[in-house]
Structure formats: structure tokens, C-alpha cells
Amino acid sequence: MLKKEQKVTLKGNKMSDMMTDFYRDQERNSLEKGYLQCLWDYLKSSTPKNFSKLEKAALETDGVQRGLQGGQTNYSEGLKEKVEKLKQGDKKEWNKFLNIFEANTEGSKWYGKFKELYSLKYDPSFSA
Numbered sequence: 001m002l003k004k005e006q007k008v009t010l011k012g013n014k015m016s017d018m019m020t021d022f023y024r025d026q027e028r029n030s031l032e033k034g035y036l037q038c039l040w041d042y043l044k045s046s047t048p049k050n051f052s053k054l055e056k057a058a059l060e061t062d063g064v065q066r067g068l069q070g071g072q073t074n075y076s077e078g079l080k081e082k083v084e085k086l087k088q089g090d091k092k093e094w095n096k097f098l099n100i101f102e103a104n105t106e107g108s109k110w111y112g113k114f115k116e117l118y119s120l121k122y123d124p125s126f127s128a
Helices: 018-044 048-062 079-087 091-098 105-121
Strands: none
Touching: 018 048, 018 079, 018 105, 048 079, 079 091, 091 105
């Protein structure tokens, strides 16, 4: 039996409560929308300013710890290389990227936007 002052740990980290995990999921979802908007903006207009915004959004999203339904993201890892491939129209990278979207309303919205962008800019015959 634990005493009141003892802290429960899991793999060296403090175990969080359900409300904290729920809040993290909400925060991550909100930040992911911002990240996707920044990515959209950068792919449409690849300026250094837009890349800085994208990089900041990726780091902010990655900074949210795991929650109830989602794990910690790693959008900033290899970001420059990934977006460069997307900008160049790399079909394999685009397929990999488009496969991250879930079949929920928000994911479907972004899937459609990015698929349309790819089709218009790189490959009119594209279907994923």
C-alpha cells in the first residue's frame, strides 16, 4: 500500500491522471491543426518565414506529452528533408504523408486539401 507522500512512477516518469491525459490530447489536436495549416502555407509558398512558422509549430506539437488516445509526435524530426521531398513532388513521400490522416472529419478535411494540392501542383492523375 502506498503512503500519501509516495509518487507512483512508470518507467521513471510520473504517472499522469486521466484528466491530464485528456487535456494533452486536446492540446495536441489543437496544435496539430496549426501545424497542418503551417505545412499547407509552406507548400503553397515556400518562403523562409513560412518554414520558420512550420518549424515552430512542429516543435510546439512535439512538446506535448502522450495522452489518453495519442502518443507524442515527432513532426520536427527530419522536417526539412520531408518537406523538401513534398515540395519536389516525391510521390512516395506524398503517399506516406497522406496515409497519416484518420478517417475522422478533421482528418478527412486535411486529406482532401493536401491531396488536391498535390494533384494541382505535381501530378494531375494522382489518386491515393
